[in-house]
Amino acid sequence: MFSKTKKDSGINLEQHEQIEYAQERIKQKKNLYRHFVWFLIGSVGLVLMNKVFKYGEAYDWAYWAIGLWSLLLLVHLANVFILSTFMGRDWEREQREKLVLKQKEKIAELQKQLEKEFPYPGPPKKKVD
Numbered sequence: 001m002f003s004k005t006k007k008d009s010g011i012n013l014e015q016h017e018q019i020e021y022a023q024e025r026i027k028q029k030k031n032l033y034r035h036f037v038w039f040l041i042g043s044v045g046l047v048l049m050n051k052v053f054k055y056g057e058a059y060d061w062a063y064w065a066i067g068l069w070s071l072l073l074l075v076h077l078a079n080v081f082i083l084s085t086f087m088g089r090d091w092e093r094e095q096r097e098k099l100v101l102k103q104k105e106k107i108a109e110l111q112k113q114l115e116k117e118f119p120y121p122g123p124p125k126k127k128v129d
Helices: 014-053 061-086 089-117
Strands: none
Touching: 014 061
16 A cells, blocks of 8 residues: 555656646636526526516616626636636746746845845864864
């Protein structure tokens, strides 16, 4: 059970990242399609409530609700198909590298400041008799 020999899965790190990215994109698109279906069902329901069942008939509120919902759907669409290409995996990696570089520079700066304020005297010198 806990043998020292490791079995190779046959998938290297890059392939694993590609699979995870593909799964994430599939999930995003699936949620968008689900949102679209709910939008269609909800729009029909709102119009039925407003026009057929005469709920709030004096004012056509269903069209305003559908309009606002369609704007939310457009934002979701833009997020999945437009923004994720600009701010995708490569953009995230680049931002992560920039932040790590800034942190390293900050640590080096603090280290220099610390050495300047509290110099290390070095190891104690031995007395020669």
